[in-house]
Amino acid sequence: MTRTDPADVPRPDAQLHFGVFFQGVNHWTIWSDPSSGSQIDPASFLRVARTAERGLFDAFFLGDGLRLRESEGGIHELDVAGRPDSITQLSALAAATERIGLVSTSNTTFNEPGDLARRLAGLDLLSGGRAGWNVVTTHNAWTGENFRRGGFLDHADRYRRAEEFLSVARAVWNGWAAGAVAGSVDARSWSVPDAVARVRSRGAHFDVDLVPTLPRSAQGHPVIFQAGDSGEGRDFAARQADVVFSAHGTDFDDALAFAEDIRRRLRAAGRAEDALRILPGTEIVIGATEKEAEEKARWVRLEQVTPAVALGIASLLWGFDLSGRDADGPLPSEDPVVAAYDGRFGTRQLGETLDTVAEWRAKAEANGWSLRDTVIELGPQRGHVGTPAALAEKFARFVRHGALDGFNISPYLVPDGLDDIVELLVPELQERGVYRSAYTGTTLREHLGLAPVV
16 A cells, blocks of 8 residues: 555656666675676776766665674585775776766774774775775674784774764864965965864774875765664764665665655754765566566575575574585574674674574475575565566655655676666656756765755
């Protein structure tokens, strides 16, 4: 049942925004298909970024990887990634693209604000104001082993550190006043006296005393992205972010409820309701007919959730190793092992364990599903399936009724997984007046329609 009146369109002129998320190897990216390319070859990054730019996307997102994922103390071999440093890779892409935004996923748990702020400012200057920062708060212990202090932070502490981190970063970006560089060769000095402000900050997590080394970019600051879905994460986004990612972009009512909650939190934080863009992550599968699209989507899910992947996901839920089981057999009869999360098992958590297992068992029995079938049907869902025209109508409704502002798309194939979206879906969106026909600005902040930094 829809919660909206189709005749009541509160945002008739709203435009849909697209980003592309280059994840690196993971079980959602079908690395084993013959048409799949390398996940770490620079040519793959460039192909995806240029295709997205041809499709007038707002941004190219690159996740950072400080350490290979681990599971119970060993390398998670189903999900190995060799990602380069994101700012280094995006700096290379800045020279090979012209308009698309370049967003680094860089975490606040294992970086220092003065250093990271300077590197992001460098990317922003090199790209002409196209940089963004996806602020993440890594919580797994195995990444912490890279660093002398080790371990990981409690959930609340992660956000306290991130908030303080951002405060320092913004002070660094604000360090140079407008016109700090002398405008004449006849000036007494290269920089205007007192135009560069020293940054001194002493808090619970950082003790900083530095002089910023770079001026502002064309957009003022890198655009801030954030993806936390907990209460603390949503509050953090409402206070600090320009864009929030979410897992609420498949069902219309769910997406609208999330958007309304974010708008309430924005008001509580003293910000305007339109100060933040909402871009849920999604996967888009396109077919010439609905039947073809559904058949393709089934193929995608079978390739993503292989028997080994299905057993790995079920192992996370049950809390013990199921790799020796038959993925095409029944769910485990044993009760799950429920233990406090200690960071050893990576980042995959599937909700309240006992309730989830009970739901899986009931639905598997009712439908005659195997373990693999159950993971495919009830595991994390990925997004939207349909013809270009049907998807365009669906997305227009989402954005014009304020349920979201766009999508951050994860292609299921790299580097060619955006081709159908750019060549088939984008024209349908443009025909409906819900997607740009050309870039109208040069900075990421302009692409997103965000207010200038003051």
